[in-house]
Amino acid sequence: MISTWSEWKRYPRPGRGENLEAPISPGIYEVRIAATGAVHSFGAVDNLAQALALLPLGTKSWFGRRDTSEVPDLEYRTCATSTKADARDAADRMIGRRETYISGAA
Known part of the structure; x- marks a missing residue:
């Protein structure tokens, strides 16, 4: 069972x-750069909230801290599913549709 996409939210x-608002369930997430709409991250995961919270942002410095000054403003949305297998299937379909669209537009 696949639900619908949430609204775009600003990534904290x-x-x-700031807090993340995401279900603690399997599903698909998409993170984009707010200014351009370019995809930053996309995935099918077991736990949406955990996956979004653990996204690598910025670059690591010599002292083990992340340099967040270079991180662009990001937005995210989620789509909850019943199982991770449903999430993977939905993600594969979305990727296939994007590839078809891009190849047809080129």
Whole structure:
């Protein structure tokens, strides 16, 4: 069972005390750069909230801290599913549709 996509939400910036709002269930997530709409991250996962919280952002410095000054403003959305297998199937279909669209547009 696949639900619908959530609305786009601003991805919280480190150090600002903002929160992620995502289900603790299997599903698909998409993260994009707010200014351009370019896809930053996409995946089918067991736990949407955990996957979004653990996204690698910025670059690591010599001291083990992430440099978040270079991180663009990001937006995210989620689509919850019943199982990770449903999420993978839906993600594969979406990727196939995008590839078809891009190859037809070229």
